Structure formats: structure tokens, C-alpha cells
Amino acid sequence: MAADVTLAAPIASSAQPSSFAEFWASFRENKGAVAGLVVLSLIVLTAIFADVLAPHSPLEQFRDAVKLPPAWYEGGNWAFPLGTDALGRDMLSRIMHGARYSLFIGLSVMAVSIVCGVGLGLLAAFSGGWLDTAISRVMDLIVAIPSLVLAILIIAILQNPSLEKTIVAVTVVSLPRYVRLVRASALSEMGKDYVTxxxxxxxxSLRLMLRTVLPNCLAPVIVQAALGVSDAILEAAALGFLGLGAQPPTPEWGAMVGDGREFIRSEPWIVTLPGLAILVTVISINLFGDGLRDALDPKLKRS
Amino acid sequence: MSDAILEAKDLRRDYEVRRGFFGGTGIVKALASVSFTLRAGKTLAVVGESGSGKSTLGRLVTMIEEPSGGSLFIDGIDLATATPQERKRLRKEVQIIFQNPYGSLNPRQTIGAALEEPLIVNTDLSGKDRVSEARAMLARVGLRPEHYNRYPHMFSGGQRQRIAIARALMTRPRILVLDEPVSALDVSIRAQVLNLLDVLQQEFELAYLFISHDLSVVKHIADEVMVIYLGSAVELGASATIFAEPRHPYTRALLSATPVADPAAKKERIILKGELPSPFAPPSGCSFHPRCPLVIPRCKEAFPPTEIIEGREVACYRARDAVAVPAG
Structure with a gap:
């Protein structure tokens, strides 16, 4: 396999191997990361095609089939493969649609955090002086408060919990990591001769900041972003569980766990299945992120 | 001489350093007082041991840092009073080559982009003209056209140093600060890079400020030599004069430490005692007196004035006395 590649490459083109090919060669050595990527891709596809794939509407209530167990248990019905919840809604359809919300939250938190984090981090590194101190101390302050408590506080200040407000709260909570990372790597890059x-x-300054220094700080930020998605999903699920995130009847996983918790003894699948969905998603993102770090971080690279 | 393009007068640079959390600030005199002139097409070598202020001098001349005192004239314009437009123009006139060719190129920028960048920010050439200029310069420093789209990690140290030289020349500077340009290179590559620098100097009429601690290289390339010790110039003169007959005891000690490729040559070795003193607390009087083999009581009282003796400037009370330096 490896021999084919090395033989074919020089014939195909005399150019250097592209950076993506190099990255992929290093990434696929990590079996866990590839597995994570595969599972994650399946989840993403499910989220995109939830309307087509889901057997029912996630909101439709089947009054004659309330709290049905998954189909392979006694009393199950193959019309509802993973059973139904307390209001007779199909669990499979709700979990499939829930993937949309979780991924949407994860990705939007990541995108906003990256933009704000890179901006503030570069600003702090380049300005120095009081602005640097101000930005760094505010970030220390955010880190000093337990993240879930701070997120609840922000929701309380914004009033009327909703999906958008969850995103705002989780973004603020996860911002310091990005700001610190970008500031630290920008400062270390700025000491190097090529910047001088x-x-x-x-x-x-502006070109120096964005064209010279930023591209050299991006590798750790990309890794942080990939791992940050899973943290954002967990954080949002926790808020949903507490009833401070997405509101019913939205099929958000955290809220589903929260709604089902009174049935944990009698009908455990109502709580377990959305919880399992969160678990699988977060694990696959973390595996993928770890592989990304191994492949992108030159310090960890085997020669 | 009329073709002086850079003149430094009593250039000084202090750094404020916080010593510990409660220590207050201390002042490090990285560069105490240095005066010299750079002329088109000529090379001034600055020699001295680590920590003597050589690289600080390079940073002042390239306008990376502002001097704490003294004045710097480029093209007859005093930098301290220059308008922003003049500074922008003068900045193009002085470029720098660093010691470590592995840190001086942006790892995420192709060679072509690195060469074009100075043109993008300083000129309004069209994209096509920039590419042709960059390619011409690439050929000029002895690299091949296919290197244009490659990244720095694909090159050897010598090639990278050639790229750094090409990038520095893109703005058509008249002064090049070479901060130990060949110290990090393999000996077999050194001569190639030095010869390239020599050819480019003649072609572009460049003035070189060549910072080095390698005296054999300095002897090969320099027209004039300035020896600095703990931030002060102790001897400055034509290279041939200084190498033939050094007058300052520090210069003598430095030269006696240079290996000579002749086993038959008998050499007196002057071995200096002690270390370079801390620039936090420089010695009184002549900063060299604690280590000087010729020290007399006067040396501890005041820094010796710079005198012109036999065609070189030297700052030593005993420079006129033709005394033999005791070895050991």
C-alpha cells in the first residue's frame, strides 16, 4: 500500500506532496482518529438528511403508543425502532433531529469563539501594555468562575432561555481558551527573526498581524477548535438538561434527557438513548481532535 | 570622505530591566558610546565577544529599536528628527540578515511570496512586475527558478541564507546589516555565501555592517574593523592596520586567540582572566581594566578618551606605549 503511493507519486507529478496529503498520511496512522472521523461523518450526514431519514416527525405525538420500549424488547413495535417518549413521540426521529441542534450549537460556538478569540488574542499580543493586561485579566476572570455557573448566570441576565442564548453563553465561557492560546503563540512567534x-x-502592523504572524499560530487553534466543539455540545446539553437551553418541544438532546429523567426507573430508554447520542458524538469528536493534534503538531510528529 | 551613507555619533542604548518582583528596575547599558561611519561599497566589521552589544548595534542601525542617546544619520538625515515619510524611505535603505537561517524565514510563506512582500508594501508595482523582479533576484543569489514556489523547510541552511539575502535586497537597500551571517553555516558553505556577499556588494554598491566574532572571516571580508567591549568601541581602524598591529590590549588578546593554519608559526597567546563583567554594574573607568594585563591606576578612574594613533582610533591610556603584553 505504502509502496504504491511512493512509486506513483513521482510519476503523477514532480511537485512536492501537498500539505494536505502529508497531513492525511499522518492522520490515518491513528486508527482511533479515523474511527472518530467515520462516526462523526455519519452523525453529520444524519443531521443533514434528518428530514428524509427519520421515520416520523420529531414533534408528532402518537397518543396510542406512549412510552413504547425499543422494538427488540417485549411490547416494542418496529414502527418505532427506538421506542417512544412520554408524549408518544418517536425517539429515533427525535434523536436524528437532535443531532442538528447539537452540531449547530457546537459549530456556531466554535466559529464565534475562533473569530473573537483570534481577534482578542492577536490584539492583546500586539498592543501590549494596558490593553493586553485588560484582555488577559478579563479572561482570567471568566476562567475563575465555574463554567456552568457562569453560563447559567449569562442565561439569567439575558432572560428567556433559547437556543441562541445558549450559544452566546457557551461562547463566552469557552472564549478564554482561544484568547490565551492565540496570545501565547503570537507572542512566541513575534520574537522570531522572520517577524523582525x-x-x-x-x-x-495589520499585515504583520494577519499575514505574517497569524498563519503560524493557527495549528494549535484548529486543534483547540475541534476539541472545543465537543465541550460546547456538552455545555449546551447541560444547560438543556437544566431547562435553560433549548425549550420544549425542540428535540435537543440535553433537554430530552432532562424531560425523561422522571422515567429513569420505569422507562430507562427515554433518558438513556439521547444520553448515548451525546456520548457517541463527543467521543468521536474528541478522537478526531486528538488525531488532528497528532497530525498537525510538529512537536508530536514522529520523524 | 563624501560617500558616507550612515553616520553614528555616540550611539547609546540602555535597557530597563526589572530585577525580581520587588527589585525595582536596573539599567543595562547594552551600548555605551559608539561612533562610526559606513561608506558605500565598503564593509565595517564589528567584533566583540557575546554580550558586548554587537547585535544591539545592528538593531539600532536597522531602526528596530530607538537609540537611548546619540544620533544616527542615514543619507545625511538625522533619524531622531526625520518626518514619517523620510523614515519610511530610509527604512528601505537599511536591511538585515540574521544569524540563524532557520528562524529568519516565515515557515508558512513560499519563497516567492517572501521575496514579493517587500515590494507589495513598499512599491506599487503590478503583480507581474513583482514576480519578474523576485525571479530575477532569486537567480541573482544563485537559486533556481523552480525554488520560487517552495517553502523554507525544503531548503538547506546555505540556501536559506541566500533566500534571506535575496529578500533583504528586494527593496534595493544601500546598507546591509549582517548579524553573524555565516556563523550558523557549515564551513564548506561559508565561503560560498561570503563570496556571494562580496559580488553583491560590488554590484549594488552596498555598505555592509558585518557583525561577527569570527576573526578569520572578518579579516577576509572587512575594509574596516571596530572592536567593541562591553558596549564601548575600544579600537576602530582599517582592517589591515588593526590586524597587523593592534594597539588596544583587548584587540591584541582577541587576535592572539585566532587560530593560524601554520604549525611552524610561533605565537604569543594572551589569555584574559575572568569573565565579561555584568553590564548592570560596569567597572569604573575603562570597562576593560579588571581583565587588562597592562592596567595602571589611571584606568580605574576615567574612561580613556579616543585618540587617533597611527591611522586608527583607540581608547586606551597605554596605546602609545609600545609595551609587550605579558603572556598568561
């Missing part, structure tokens, strides 16, 4: 050389060549 660019300054001497007359490169002005």
Missing part, C-alpha cells in the same frame, strides 16, 4: 525581518522590510 518583515518589520524591517516595512510591513505594517
Amino acid at each position: 525581518a518583515a518589520k524591517v522590510a516595512g510591513v505594517a
Whole structure:
């Protein structure tokens, strides 16, 4: 397999192997990461095609089939493969649609955190002085408060919990990691000779910040972002469980666990299945993120 | 001489350093007082041991840092009073080559992009002209056209140093600060890079400020030599004069430490005692007196004035006395 590749490459093109090919070769060595990527892809596809794949509407209540167990148990019905919840809604359809919400929260938190985190981190590193101190201390302050408590506090300040407000709260909570990471790597890059050389060549601050320094800080940020998605999903699920996230009847996984918790002894699948969905998603993202780190971080790379 | 393009007068640079949390600030005199002139097409070598202020001098000349005192004239314009437009123009005139070719190139930038960047920010050339200029410069420093789209990690140290030289020349500077440009290179590559620098100097009429601690390289390339010790120039003069007959005891000690490729040559070795003193607390008077083999009581009282003796500037009370330096 490896021999084919090395033989074919020089014939196909004399150019250097692209950075993506290099990344992929290093990534696929990690079996766990590839498994994570596969599972994650399945979840993403499920989320995208939930309307087509789901057997029922996630909101439709089947009054004659309330609290049905999964189909392979006694009393189950193959019309509802994973059973139904307390209101007779199909669990499978709700979990499939729930993937949309969880991934949407995870990705939007990640996107907003990256943009804000990179901006604030670079600003702190480049300005120095009081602005740097101000940004760094505010981030320390956010870290000092337990994240779930702070998220609840933000929801309380914004009033009327909803999916959007969950995103805002989780973003604020996860921001310090990005800001610190970007600031630290920007500061270490700025001490290097190529930045001085660019300054001497007359490169002005904005270009220096975005074109010279930023690309060299991005690898750890990408890894952090991948792992940050899973943290955001967990955080949002916790808020949903407490009733401070997505509101009923939205099929958000955390809220589903919260709604079903009174049936944990009698009808455990109502709680277990959405919880399992959260678990699988988070694990696959973490495996993928670990593989990403191994492949992108030159310090961990085997030679 | 009329073709002086850079003049430094009593250049000084202090750093404020916090010593511990409660220690207050201390002042490090990285560069105490240095004056010199750079001329087009000529090389001034700055020699001295680690911590003597050589690299600080390079940073001042390239306008990366502001001097704490003294004045710096580039092209007859005093940098301290220059308008922002003048500074922008003068900044293009001085470029720098660093010691470590592995840190001086942006790892995420292709060679072509690195060469074009100075043109993008300093000129309004079209994209096509920039590419052709960059390719011409690449060929000029002895690299091949297919190197244009490659990244720095694909090159050896010598090739990277050539790229750094090409990048520095893109703005058509007249002064090049070479901060130990060949110290990190393999000996077999050194001569190639030095010869390239020599050819480029003649072609572009460049003035070199060549910072080095390698005296054999300095002897090969320099027209003038300035020896600095703990931030002060102790001897400055034509390379041939200084190498033939050093007057300052520190210069003598430095030269006696240079290996000579002749086993028959008998050499007196002057071995200095002690270490370079801390720049936090420089010695009184002449900063060299604690280690000087020729020390006299006067040396501890005041820094010796710079005198011109036999065609070189030297700051030593005993420079006129043709005394033999006791070995050991």
C-alpha cells in the first residue's frame, strides 16, 4: 500500500506532496482518529438528511403508543425502532433531529469563539501594555468562575432561555481558551527573526498581524477548535438538561434527557438513548481532535 | 570622505530591566558610546565577544529599536528628527540578515511570496512586475527558478541564507546589516555565501555592517574593523592596520586567540582572566581594566578618551606605549 503511493507519486507529478496529503498520511496512522472521523461523518450526514431519514416527525405525538420500549424488547413495535417518549413521540426521529441542534450549537460556538478569540488574542499580543493586561485579566476572570455557573448566570441576565442564548453563553465561557492560546503563540512567534525581518522590510502592523504572524499560530487553534466543539455540545446539553437551553418541544438532546429523567426507573430508554447520542458524538469528536493534534503538531510528529 | 551613507555619533542604548518582583528596575547599558561611519561599497566589521552589544548595534542601525542617546544619520538625515515619510524611505535603505537561517524565514510563506512582500508594501508595482523582479533576484543569489514556489523547510541552511539575502535586497537597500551571517553555516558553505556577499556588494554598491566574532572571516571580508567591549568601541581602524598591529590590549588578546593554519608559526597567546563583567554594574573607568594585563591606576578612574594613533582610533591610556603584553 505504502509502496504504491511512493512509486506513483513521482510519476503523477514532480511537485512536492501537498500539505494536505502529508497531513492525511499522518492522520490515518491513528486508527482511533479515523474511527472518530467515520462516526462523526455519519452523525453529520444524519443531521443533514434528518428530514428524509427519520421515520416520523420529531414533534408528532402518537397518543396510542406512549412510552413504547425499543422494538427488540417485549411490547416494542418496529414502527418505532427506538421506542417512544412520554408524549408518544418517536425517539429515533427525535434523536436524528437532535443531532442538528447539537452540531449547530457546537459549530456556531466554535466559529464565534475562533473569530473573537483570534481577534482578542492577536490584539492583546500586539498592543501590549494596558490593553493586553485588560484582555488577559478579563479572561482570567471568566476562567475563575465555574463554567456552568457562569453560563447559567449569562442565561439569567439575558432572560428567556433559547437556543441562541445558549450559544452566546457557551461562547463566552469557552472564549478564554482561544484568547490565551492565540496570545501565547503570537507572542512566541513575534520574537522570531522572520517577524523582525518583515518589520524591517516595512510591513505594517495589520499585515504583520494577519499575514505574517497569524498563519503560524493557527495549528494549535484548529486543534483547540475541534476539541472545543465537543465541550460546547456538552455545555449546551447541560444547560438543556437544566431547562435553560433549548425549550420544549425542540428535540435537543440535553433537554430530552432532562424531560425523561422522571422515567429513569420505569422507562430507562427515554433518558438513556439521547444520553448515548451525546456520548457517541463527543467521543468521536474528541478522537478526531486528538488525531488532528497528532497530525498537525510538529512537536508530536514522529520523524 | 563624501560617500558616507550612515553616520553614528555616540550611539547609546540602555535597557530597563526589572530585577525580581520587588527589585525595582536596573539599567543595562547594552551600548555605551559608539561612533562610526559606513561608506558605500565598503564593509565595517564589528567584533566583540557575546554580550558586548554587537547585535544591539545592528538593531539600532536597522531602526528596530530607538537609540537611548546619540544620533544616527542615514543619507545625511538625522533619524531622531526625520518626518514619517523620510523614515519610511530610509527604512528601505537599511536591511538585515540574521544569524540563524532557520528562524529568519516565515515557515508558512513560499519563497516567492517572501521575496514579493517587500515590494507589495513598499512599491506599487503590478503583480507581474513583482514576480519578474523576485525571479530575477532569486537567480541573482544563485537559486533556481523552480525554488520560487517552495517553502523554507525544503531548503538547506546555505540556501536559506541566500533566500534571506535575496529578500533583504528586494527593496534595493544601500546598507546591509549582517548579524553573524555565516556563523550558523557549515564551513564548506561559508565561503560560498561570503563570496556571494562580496559580488553583491560590488554590484549594488552596498555598505555592509558585518557583525561577527569570527576573526578569520572578518579579516577576509572587512575594509574596516571596530572592536567593541562591553558596549564601548575600544579600537576602530582599517582592517589591515588593526590586524597587523593592534594597539588596544583587548584587540591584541582577541587576535592572539585566532587560530593560524601554520604549525611552524610561533605565537604569543594572551589569555584574559575572568569573565565579561555584568553590564548592570560596569567597572569604573575603562570597562576593560579588571581583565587588562597592562592596567595602571589611571584606568580605574576615567574612561580613556579616543585618540587617533597611527591611522586608527583607540581608547586606551597605554596605546602609545609600545609595551609587550605579558603572556598568561
